[in-house]
Structures are given as C-alpha cells and as structure tokens.
C-alpha cells in the first residue's frame with residue numbers, strides 16, 4: 001500500500017515538473033507612430049507629427065481624415081494574431097457616440113499627405129470602432145479586421161523599412177472629433193499587435209515503388225506549416241533526386257513528375273534510393289525529409305516462366321497427395 005502511495009505521489013510530482021513543449025503563445029507589441037496627423041482634400045492642410053499633436057476628423061466639407069503610419073521593420077519572423085489602433089480620447093469638446101472607420105493608407109512609396117487623403121477615404125476598410133465623446137481621457141481600441149491584419153502582415157513580410165499606414169474617417173453620425181488633443185504624446189496613438197513566432201514548416205513526401213522503365217510522381221503534398229492559419233504557406237518544394245547533397249528541381253507545387261529517362265539521368269536504376277525534399281515557408285524557414293524510391297527490376301521472362309511452372313508443379317503434387 002505504501003508503495004502505491006509513494007508511486008502516486010511521484011506521478012503527481014512528475015505532472016507538475018514535466019511540461020509539454022510550449023505552444024506558441026501570442027506576445028504583444030505596441031508601436032509608436034512615425035507619422036500621424038490629419039489632412040484635407042488637397043493635402044495643403046496637412047498637419048503632421050510636430051508641432052500638431054491631435055488627430056482631427058470631421059465629416060463636413062471639406063472632410064478631414066486622420067492618419068497613422070508605423071514602421072514595422074523591428075518585426076521579423078512573426079505572424080500577427082490580432083491588432084488594434086489604440087487612441088486616446090483627448091477632449092471634452094465633443095460629445096455623442098461616433099464611429100471611426102479605418103481605411104488603407106498607402107505608404108509603400110514616398111509619404112505624401114495629398115495622395116494619402118484619397119487612400120484614407122477610399123482604400124480597403126481595415127477596421128472600425130465606436131466611441132463615446134464623453135469618455136474623455138480614456139483609450140479606445142479600434143480592432144483591425146482580417147483585411148487589416150493581412151495588410152499588417154504583408155508590410156512585415158515585405159521587410160526593410162516597411163511602413164504600415166491607416167487612416168481614420170468619421171462615418172456616423174456626422175460631426176467632428178479630435179483625438180489626443182494637445183498632448184503630443186506618441187504613445188497616445190499606438191498600433192498594438194499580437195504576434196506568434198514563425199515555426200518551421202514540416203516536410204513530408206510519400207515513399208514510392210515502381211518498376212524499371214516506369215515514370216514516378218514524387219509527392220510532397222503531405223508537407224504542412226502550423227502557421228497556415230495566419231497566412232503562412234510552403235512557397236517552394238526542392239528535390240534532391242539522387243540524394244547527393246545538391247537540389248535538382250525546385251517548384252512552388254508539391255509534386256514532381258519524373259520519367260524513366262529522367263531517373264536514368266540521375267543514375268537511378270533498379271534498387272532502393274533515398275530522395276530528399278526541402279520545403280520553405282514564407283519567412284524562409286526550411287525543413288527536410290527523406291523518403292525512399294524503390295525501383296524494382298522487371299523479372300526476366302524465363303524467371304517468370306520458371307515461377308509459373310514451379311507453381312503448377314506444387315498444385316499437381318497437392319492434388320496427387322489428396
């Protein structure tokens with residue numbers, strides 16, 4: 001009895017101390033804007049990061065649109081799980097409940113307030129949020145939708161000095177509003193992102209068995225990437241057909257057809273051979289898998305005949321023994 005109790009205790013202790021490999025948990029990053037401000041239709045009324053420090057938006061003519069531009073170059077090898085624009089509700093001058101719609105703001109080329117005005121007004125909708133003017137001093141999170149999240153992700157994947165911009169316009173009801181009024185604090189308009197680290201893809205290819213002279217279809221479609229739910233995918237399948245350390249074929253598609261002539265050109269005749277597959281994901285992470293390719297010799301006709309005769313002989317003997 002005592003042994004069982006001790007054993008149970010040990011199990012309990014093990015349960016506490018042994019952890020499964022940790023799943024990739026999202027961590028959070030808050031990024032201050034590189035540019036922020038508001039602009040009217042011509043861009044001439046652009047008010048930027050300094051000395052202006054608030055983000056004015058109004059629906060009456062000409063409508064003003066505010067914008068926020070973030071440098072994402074510090075983010076690498078990550079996938080964005082969620083994101084929001086966090087703005088400080090900065091004034092008591094405006095009341096009522098309003099909706100701020102966030103739109104795509106093209107900063108892939110040179111930063112241009114005039115051009116951005118159109119982008120902020122007509123670009124893809126990246127998110128929206130409703131806030132109450134009476135809650136002065138509070139922060140509002142305007143969540144990015146799936147288009148917004150993929151837009152952030154694509155800016156990160158682009159690498160280099162990769163800006164992500166979004167513009168806010170008031171959509172309803174009509175009126176005006178100013179965020180971060182007079183404070184000039186960059187942390188009052190942060191982009192908040194949840195992120196998970198990139199994981200290596202998992203390579204897999206089926207073993208194959210053919211006869212000499214037959215074609216073969218190498219198939220790596222069983223490969224996978226755990227980040228696929230965030231938009232990751234396998235961008236290349238490379239095959240080291242003769243397993244000599246150098247890859248012989250590369251394709252964005254998982255299968256590779258080889259004729260008997262192709263196989264012969266790699267010196268692959270009758271026998272069992274190793275074939276290596278390397279897969280690469282969107283961040284350039286790779287993994288390898290070795291499968292086997294069995295090329296069976298076709299039995300000689302005489303051997304075949306002998307086999308058939310031997311089989312017949314056994315059958316005759318069995319009948320006689322009955």
Ligand SMILES: [Ca+2]
Nearest residue numbers: 199227232281
């Ligand atoms: Ca991946």
Ligand SMILES: [Ca+2]
Nearest residue numbers: 240242244246
């Ligand atoms: Ca090779």
